[in-house]
Amino acid sequence: MQFNGVLDQLKIYEAGKPIELVVREYGIEAKDVIKLASNENPRGCSPKVLEAVRAEAAKMNLYPDDSMYELKEALAKKYAVKEENIIIGAGSDQVISFAVHAKANPNTKVLMAGITFAMYEIYALQTGATILKTPSAGHNLQEMLDIYKANKDISVIFLCLPNNPLGECLDTKDVYAFLDHISPETLVVIDGAYQEYASFKDPAKKIVPSEIIAKYPNTLYSGTFSKAYGLGGMRCGYGIAQPEIIKALLKLRAPFNITNLTLKAAIVALSDQAFVDASVKENFEQMKSYEAFAKELGFNIIESYTNFIVLEFDASKNSGVIAQKLMEKGIIVRNLGSYGMNAIRVTIGTPEQNARFFELFKTIYK
Amino acid sequence: MQFNGVLDQLKIYEAGKPIELVVREYGIEAKDVIKLASNENPRGCSPKVLEAVRAEAAKMNLYPDDSMYELKEALAKKYAVKEENIIIGAGSDQVISFAVHAKANPNTKVLMAGITFAMYEIYALQTGATILKTPSAGHNLQEMLDIYKANKDISVIFLCLPNNPLGECLDTKDVYAFLDHISPETLVVIDGAYQEYASFKDPAKKIVPSEIIAKYPNTLYSGTFSKAYGLGGMRCGYGIAQPEIIKALLKLRAPFNITNLTLKAAIVALSDQAFVDASVKENFEQMKSYEAFAKELGFNIIESYTNFIVLEFDASKNSGVIAQKLMEKGIIVRNLGSYGMNAIRVTIGTPEQNARFFELFKTIYK
Numbered sequence: 249m250q251f252n253g254v255l256d257q258l259k260i261y262e263a264g265k266p267i268e269l270v271v272r273e274y275g276i277e278a279k280d281v282i283k284l285a286s287n288e289n290p291r292g293c294s295p296k297v298l299e300a301v302r303a304e305a306a307k308m309n310l311y312p313d314d315s316m317y318e319l320k321e322a323l324a325k326k327y328a329v330k331e332e333n334i335i336i337g338a339g340s341d342q343v344i345s346f347a348v349h350a351k352a353n354p355n356t357k358v359l360m361a362g363i364t365f366a367m368y369e370i371y372a373l374q375t376g377a378t379i380l381k382t383p384s385a386g387h388n389l390q391e392m393l394d395i396y397k398a399n400k401d402i403s404v405i406f407l408c409l410p411n412n413p414l415g416e417c418l419d420t421k422d423v424y425a426f427l428d429h430i431s432p433e434t435l436v437v438i439d440g441a442y443q444e445y446a447s448f449k450d451p452a453k454k455i456v457p458s459e460i461i462a463k464y465p466n467t468l469y470s471g472t473f474s475k476a477y478g479l480g481g482m483r484c485g486y487g488i489a490q491p492e493i494i495k496a497l498l499k500l501r502a503p504f505n506i507t508n509l510t511l512k513a514a515i516v517a518l519s520d521q522a523f524v525d526a527s528v529k530e531n532f533e534q535m536k537s538y539e540a541f542a543k544e545l546g547f548n549i550i551e552s553y554t555n556f557i558v559l560e561f562d563a564s565k566n567s568g569v570i571a572q573k574l575m576e577k578g579i580i581v582r583n584l585g586s587y588g589m590n591a592i593r594v595t596i597g598t599p600e601q602n603a604r605f606f607e608l609f610k611t612i613y614k
Numbered sequence: 615m616q617f618n619g620v621l622d623q624l625k626i627y628e629a630g631k632p633i634e635l636v637v638r639e640y641g642i643e644a645k646d647v648i649k650l651a652s653n654e655n656p657r658g659c660s661p662k663v664l665e666a667v668r669a670e671a672a673k674m675n676l677y678p679d680d681s682m683y684e685l686k687e688a689l690a691k692k693y694a695v696k697e698e699n700i701i702i703g704a705g706s707d708q709v710i711s712f713a714v715h716a717k718a719n720p721n722t723k724v725l726m727a728g729i730t731f732a733m734y735e736i737y738a739l740q741t742g743a744t745i746l747k748t749p750s751a752g753h754n755l756q757e758m759l760d761i762y763k764a765n766k767d768i769s770v771i772f773l774c775l776p777n778n779p780l781g782e783c784l785d786t787k788d789v790y791a792f793l794d795h796i797s798p799e800t801l802v803v804i805d806g807a808y809q810e811y812a813s814f815k816d817p818a819k820k821i822v823p824s825e826i827i828a829k830y831p832n833t834l835y836s837g838t839f840s841k842a843y844g845l846g847g848m849r850c851g852y853g854i855a856q857p858e859i860i861k862a863l864l865k866l867r868a869p870f871n872i873t874n875l876t877l878k879a880a881i882v883a884l885s886d887q888a889f890v891d892a893s894v895k896e897n898f899e900q901m902k903s904y905e906a907f908a909k910e911l912g913f914n915i916i917e918s919y920t921n922f923i924v925l926e927f928d929a930s931k932n933s934g935v936i937a938q939k940l941m942e943k944g945i946i947v948r949n950l951g952s953y954g955m956n957a958i959r960v961t962i963g964t965p966e967q968n969a970r971f972f973e974l975f976k977t978i979y980k
Contacts, residue, residue, distance in 0.1 A: 250799060260861065260864045305667050307658075308659050309657075315629075483872070510873060
């Protein structure tokens, strides 16, 4: 059977290995496996969320409130915007998918940093658009601007602030200066999946959605409950933009795109800011031990504004081998070899998980 | 801002009113609202699923196993197929979305019954394809064949067996005879969302996925956990087809497209067939009371092979008014006025819910 031509450009996505797979493949007990590969919150989620979801579970037979009234109301309050400025997605990457499908097509191009969140490219390829990346790995706004000026048919630009999988983050004032040069017809997606971390570490990195969409009506801010809120397994994110953009994206949203337990989890999660604050604070306390560890072992790190850190190795070592050896010991990290880097990305875990990582890493790194 | 032209054809989906909205709008207490609008299982879900989900909730911070190994294994066993024959979606309608996006495009047409599941048309319009519907409301295979022969560019055909929102169902032998005339290049989606009900009521309606995909490699069977399994709020469905089709659809699946609690719920749900059997049995026992009620009040019904029933009114009554009056009394049903029918679709509820429906209906139907 013949399928649409765009499928020729697409590969089947292979996600990071889950704990279950390491248990199956290496015969390690689940309790001994430490997953530092997917930037999940190692503290779990708010106990209030856990309690609320367990109560709500009795309603699993019922479809969710597809208007998502309560969740939009809570988000609108948090971000000082209106409900008409908000769309909910199954993870912020579904919002990103809607954005790309609303704007990109085979006659347009999509611009992003040299190394950034992999789904931008995948969604863009689904539309048949051409992918443009900066020569630099991280966000280099001058390179982006040069490419933008040289190409009149760029429909979407991605700024990942801070950037996954590298951890770097632009200053907001530089982002604004960049946006001054972008046509109101080009959609700029500001991916704030790790903004809770970046804005805590350095206020100069903080993106205020209500401000950025007011100053630049062609921007879409996306946020997620998967990271600081500790709800990666529940698949919930949101987009904030001018109503004109939200209306277009809503046309691509299928009904009931998140579960009713997800809806409840997200609503209650927004009521427990103390959990998020404590998670973010501990994250950066623990990150110091990774920085010290890297110094001790003599490898390079990229300064991180997220809940993960990239460890770069010199040519005498191979990041793929290191990641594999760690996995055989029960520690799952993300090898960045597929990005052309000799590096691994490690999620900052709990103090106990990090201590175990340092201990095991030393046994395999010789 | 300009968006892609296909969006001009699309409307923002308005789902049926959830209980929360009726509570807000009409000031009725949530416990007094009966929702018979979305064909949810009124018995809830299996107690085993409830217990398992509550335990799994402690892992909401972790992304699900994106290989969905255990769920595919359980489905493969149930349906006597291989894991390579299976794709998992956030509801079977996400699988249907992948199918449409893999095959349809602005140069092709998509064929379906005159009145059938609304999402077929919405997904097809997203691709820019042309929609073709039979003149008859329900499935008329001769009409479908005539249209198919008159149009060389039909990429996808939908058969909804049994058909939502009407309730009618083709015999499997007639479906096979129809498929004999369809090109191997045309994808035929067999939507089996309500197959648990139809195959119980009449074995002549039963579709066996392993058999249909073997005889007709151009078919895709879709099933769901939203109806008989009582997990509408958890968004889980599946597609069964030849590996060639599954591989194409997997390219359009974003990672982590269902939650980890959904994954657990679906796996455990498959282990409790007794719950499904009891639900389906009670459904048809209760349907008899609707048939008797319709006879008593003198309105027409469409014989139903599902967990809902369509009540048709004569010209002296208006289905929209009836649905509105019921809602003001706290009973939510689906008005089929938007399908050009003077009818409502009522989900078969629990004995108590149905008794209340009959009682309240009589007070508003004069």
